[in-house]
Amino acid sequence: MSNVDVARVLVDLADLLEIQGANPFRVRAHRSGARTIETLAEPIAGLVEDPERSPEELSGIGKDLSEKIISIVLTGKLDQLDELREQVPAGVVAMLRIPGLGPKKVGVLFKDLGLESLDALEAAATEGAIAELKGFGAKTEQMILEGIGLARHGSTRTWLSTARVAVDRIVEDLSKLDSVTRVSLAGSSRRLKETVGDLDVLATVSEGVSSSDVMAALAGHELVDEVLAQGETKQRVRLLEREGGGLELDLRVVPEASYGAAMQYFTGSKEHNIVVRRRAQERGLKVNEYGVFSETDEDGPAVAGRTEEDVYQAVGLPWIPPELREDRGEFEMAESGRLPELVTVEDIRGDL
Structure with missing residues (x-):
């Protein structure tokens, strides 16, 4: 099995454990692994097949997790995951495909309302039952109704x-618009993750120009299947299945000063980002998508x-390359001046 396949099994296990309300530290250990x-x-x-090595030599991998990784690699499955799948209906797991609905909230819907399918979830949301749950509300209920179609569409x-x-x-194509001053890829695609679940694009427009021009261009792009949502500064579309794998793409138009x-x-x-925010707090600062601000003067510049x-x-800190932004030691390397120089296309001399 590939690294991505093994990681996927551990993520699925973490999701099911969290749906069942397992110890948060246990869930976090599986996600970290x-x-x-x-x-x-x-x-x-x-590494598993080398008799002189063990997954335990990897950071954050203990004995229990190591045994699970070995089982996944050698057998292609994990008994604990199979057992949990018998306890949690497939329809409950399908709810995780709704944007913004994580395992913890899915667990509440499963345990408190007894919802076991997307149809049951849609009916409950239509009747207003979900908005009454603690921690949900009308906004989350509407988000669920809007996202059920995507969940039915599949992964x-x-x-x-x-x-x-x-x-x-x-x-x-968006960069060619006269109104657009900058447009760039963000998200996991910018970090060059092997697989991606959605896409993020940021753009800035000329001063005094609305975001409608760039949004209209995206909506009419030949690779876009449909517009799912649109506001003043954010637009969500779904790409064509044959060209973009049916992925959702979020376009955000941001001010130049916040780019x-x-x-x-x-x-x-x-x-x-959790570590970045913590470092900001230690310095009396608050960091978000709009900028870095003083905690004592949030309304200030x-x-x-x-x-x-x-x-x-x-x-x-010095600038950290996107490919390293996983909280896997990059902060320690940055502080000590040991950030690696990454391989670029220009470094490649041949393809064997």
Whole structure:
């Protein structure tokens, strides 16, 4: 099995454990282990098959998780995962495909309302039962109704190589608009993850120009299947299945002064951004997609935000390449001046 396949099993296990309300530390350990395996620079299968090595040598992998990884590699399955799948109906797991609906909320819908299918979920949302649940509300209920169609459409995780062909073409076409000053890819695609579940694009427009021009261009693009939602500064579309794997793409039009902060925020990863926010708090600052601000004067001007370099500098760090932003040691390397020089296309001398 590939590293991505092994990591997927661990993520599925973590999702089911969280739906059942398992210990958060236990859930987090499985997600952390999945990230470790997915970003491993060597095949995990080779490590497992080496009698002198063990997954326990990897950061954050203990004995219990190591045994599960070995089982996945050698047998292609995990008994614990099979048992949990018998306890949690497939229709409940399908709810995870609704954008913005995570395992914890799905667990509440399953345990408190007894919902076991997308049809039952839709009926409950239509009747207003979900809005009454603690921690949900009318906004979440509406989000569920809007996302059920996508969940029924099925999983839309796509290989990076397929996704980039489509999104790079879209970015290039949008950059040709007279009203657009900058447009760039963000999200997991910018971090060059092997597979992606959605796409993020950020754009800035000329001063005094509305975002309607760039949104109209995206809506009418030949690779776009349909517009799912649109506001003043954000638009969500679904790409054609044959060209973009049916992926959803979020376009955000941001102010020039917030471009760097938005790029840093929406590039992720979630784990990386948590550490960035913590470092900001330690310095009396607050960082979000709009910029870096003083915690004592949130209504005051931004301390940084125009460029990513400014954002990282505000939290005491040099700029960190997107490919490293996984909270897998990049902060320690950045602080000690040991960030690696990444391989670029220009470095390649041949393809054997």
